Amino acid sequence: MAATSSPSTAAAAMWAFAAATCVKLLLVPTYRSTDFDVHRYWLALTHALPARQWYTDASSQWTLDYPPFFAYFSRLLSLPAPFVDASLVAIPVPAAPSSSVYILYLRLTVAFSDLLLLASVLLLARDARRRQRPFLALLLVLWSPALLIVDHIHFQYNGFLMGLLLLSLHFLEQGKDLAGGVVFAALLCSKHLFLVAAPVYFVYLFRHYCCGRGLARGLGRLVLMGAGVVAVFAMAFAPFVYYGQMQQLLSRLFPFGRGLFHAYWAPNFWVFYIVLDKILAFLLRRLGFSIEIPEASFTRGLVGDSSPFSVLPKVTPITTFLLVILAMTPCLVKAFANPQSKHIIRWVAYACSCGFMFGWHVHEKASLHFTIPLALIAMDSLDDVRHYFLLSIVSCYSLFPLLFEDQEYPIKVLLLLTYGALMWVGFSSHFAANPATGGKKLDASDSIVEKKFTGWISLGYLLGMFAIEFWSRLFHHHVFGDRLPFLPLMIVSVYCGIGMMYSWIWQLSWIIRHT
Structure with a gap:
């Protein structure tokens, strides 16, 4: 029998979704x-x-x-x-x-x-071990401020797509590998950027679903899984094969000519790469070397130049692809050696993190692809709490430049502060009531650092965001006037890139040590 959420959890999640919907309706007139x-x-x-x-x-x-x-x-x-x-x-x-x-x-x-997201969250209320997930973990998905900003202000349909991803992960957690693979194929036929998770899906399904069951049975399962995936892709692409438009379609889906960077740079590894390039170019020019500055320079925020570098080697699509696979290799090895359904959410989230950190022409909004799944396991341990508390705030703050009009400024700040307060109170209450999970019993007199879901370093890092906001909103124009208008955005990308790089390293370390 399929695992379902308890009536109380389902009702609470539906009430939370209804409240979130009311917020979405209030956001209708926004930017x-x-x-x-x-x-x-x-x-x-x-x-x-x-x-x-x-x-x-x-x-x-x-x-x-x-x-x-x-x-x-x-x-x-x-x-x-x-x-x-x-x-x-x-x-x-x-x-x-x-x-x-x-x-x-x-x-x-x-x-x-977003109803598909709600349905997937209700199904995920119990994990692979038939253990009730904390309601707060579900609430963190339904009330994601980053999702509200991107979908219901900026305008996209990520809630629907994340619903498909979470539905696929639900099936895999419950051991329904065939259904999970077919739903993931449907997701790829809806948004191809989820291809970055395909290597993890392939390795996990091959080992968990097809291998270790005898040659004949394993081969039969491999054929069955392949037939299911091929059937999904046929439903999606067969009409356009018939029309003779596949080349045109693929050129639309993979426009590599757009360049390494999106117009607003995602806070990933390539931000540090290009900043280093600009620093080296500045130093070499000061030393008398003739260094040419590309037209699509970093400080102009232009898009479309695949090599906006002065000193460091040109980055090509194949370079980013190899880096993504290399970064993902430890996870693939773990999934191949010991494919356990209880780790599948973490593995898929890590794969999406690798694509975000090292991919080609990454959109800042792609951080949703791993922050949303990680919310479901955010309360598995105090280490997970610490990581998610930092990551979710950094991810949301990195999206602030998307809403650049003054009337939306209080909204995005209020959404992030509300979510931060929700995590603070919710995590503290959870671990106070379940001291065995975190080791130390907590009480109301403990400080935010003593509550252990953030340390002094991470707290200082998060407080640094206030300094960046004060600079961007109050002092930048007075210091530089109309010069360097893109500097605040560059600072946000670099600063958030530090948090994102930490998250990627933390996930990699956890996977190596625990799976």
Whole structure:
């Protein structure tokens, strides 16, 4: 029988989701990025044009560059649109939203698609050992401030995609490997950036599902898993193979010409690489060497140059691919040697962390791919609590530059502070009530450091974010005027990159020592 959540946990999670939905509705009038225009165009594109034109249409700059299942998803969301506002699915789309109903409709499609995230969280309420997960762990997923910022202000559909990932992880935790592999294949056909987790899935499923069961049975399971995955990909891509558009489709999905960096640099390894390059270039020029500064320099925040370096070697897509695989190798070895379902969430989260830290053209929003799953195991131990407390705050703060208008500033600050307070109170209460989990019994008189879910170094690091905010908001303009407008963003990327690098090292260390 499938593991399900207890009635009390399910009810509490649904109430938490309902409260989060109310917050989402309050965010309807807030800032909308160009992603809003992208998705409203995809809504019109998939509704007004036949499928054979979806990946060839170039009448707009917002060309479809997600896999076919997401296009089908957009088509599904577009079906009620003509009854709300005919311009929602008109080609060409209007230059601006024609009514508040227009905006409300698209916002509600994001909130509606989050139901898959809720369903996955309810299924994950019990882990592989049939142990009840703490309600706070579920709440940390449903109330993720980073997810609220990216999906319900900036505008995307990550809640739906994370729901698919968590559903796949639920099946793997419960030993339903075939279902987990098929759902992950559906996720890849919805957003291809999750390919970074595919090596872990392949190694784990091969060893856990196919091997060690006799040659005939293992071969049969391998064929069954392969048939299931191939069937999913066939449903997604077969129509476009028939139309002869696979080359065009793949060029849309993998536009390597966009360059190593996104317009807003993700706080990963490459931030340090390019900062080092700029420091070396500055020093060599001061010493009299002739150093050429590329047009798409770091301080201009431009995108599209695959080699914005002056001194250090050029980075290519194959270089980033090899680094990701190299970083992931210890995890793959562990998954191959001892494939245990209780570790699958941690392994997949680590794989996504490797893609974030070393990948090509990484978006800052990709930190959701590992912070959301890690929330589910954040309370497994005090070490996990310490790690998640730091990581979740750093991840959310790194997204602050996405909301650059003044009216959204109090919202993003309030979301992060509320989440931080929730973790502080929730973690303290949990370990005070369960001293065996953390070793030391806690009481109300303990300080934040004595509560052990943060130490003095990590606390000092987190407080440093306040200094960065004060500088960016109050002093930068007075010191530099209109010069170096991108400096605050660079500082945020580098500073958060330190926290992200620590998280990656911590995850790697944990996997090596404990799995």
